Amino acid sequence: MKCRACNGTNLMKRGPKAGYQRYMCRDCARYSTDRAPRFSVQTKAMAVEMYMNNMGIRAIGRGAELDPQGPCRTTAAPGAWASA
């Protein structure tokens, strides 16, 4: 288990979150869980790309086989534009 923000291994357990163990990084003080990311970086990049090409949120969901709210959360999430 590594910190998703800084790749550090200096983590401590900080209780469960939605059924997954939650960790806090001692180096950068950010939280992460051992749960796999819901969408891959490629899927997120593809959804943002489709959105930039004037494609509707629901159409992106159908094309990328995501649930209708998935692209919404991905494209509207803070940092989605910067990291894609």
Ligand SMILES: [Zn+2]
């Ligand atoms: Zn960290």
